[in-house]
Amino acid sequence: MIDLRRVFLSHGIAALPPMRLDEKAWTFEITVPLARERARTLTISQAHAGVGLVAARNQAVSAELAVAIMAQLRHVLSLDVDLSAFYAVAAEDPELDWVVNGAGRMVRSPTVFEDVVKTICTTNTSWSGTTRMINALVEHLGRKAPNAPAQGPDGRAFPTPEAMAAAPDTFYKKVAAAGYRSAYLKQLARDVAAGRVDLERLGTASREELPDDEVARQLQALPGVGPYAAAHIMLMLGRYDRLILDSWTRPTYARLMGSKRPVSDRTIIKRFRRYGPSAGLAFWLFLTRDWLAEAQATAPNVTRPV
């Protein structure tokens, strides 16, 4: 059983274009590129107690297209991720045993490229800065869905590496106001577009082909990606080897532990060592355990959860 509301709230990226979260209606919207198709906006909601995946708001779709859409949804909602090993450990952890009720699946972008770009745009800036940068990328460089509004990022897919590589420096500096990240973003887009860097393989390769350490090494070789960004991206890749340690997670952990003083990274790592390759996921869920309750308190919904 999967609680889709918890997937929607898995992390902040799910609220950045071309994704949109409605915490009142509990719907999640995403505009995705589909092969030989224009971009398409999908709306997902959980109907009652079952796993009701609904791709609504669209005209009739062919059987072939429906298959493609479902494949996208499985990926975006991490429905294909196997959490059994993680749940087995969590069930024995009084502070984390609640996760076995369907938590632990992250919203993922259709491409690793998109997750990398978004993550770079979270570094060393405020959340308003992140949304400004991503909004600009999607609005000005993303492909439109048929019924997309003329203005704004709505109804547009995330830009391709080619589109981002072709955008002039002035766009990154003046419109996205990405500052020193501008050069990182453009270099990344050019490397991916030219085939010098294969990010998508990081999302499809098995652990045997590419161990977590190797994935981290390749990610950190990218411009603007350091330990924080690599751990963040890897959480979405289903590689939970390392913890996301940054200026938000550290104080949040200390607060939840009731500690007045900062808690050292070493102590945090030790707390989650029992989770082995799932340590990063355990840490993240520990930090975000109240998000669902907080969202419901702020935006009481009309359809009460079952």
Added chain:
DNA sequence: CGTCCAGGTCTAC
């Protein structure tokens, strides 16, 4: 109006 900093990273010691 100046300083600080936000879900860091890079370079140079």
Added chain:
DNA sequence: GGTAGACCTGGACGC
């Protein structure tokens, strides 16, 4: 291998 300093930007503060 570990650690200062610089780095774009704009919003939140103090003065």
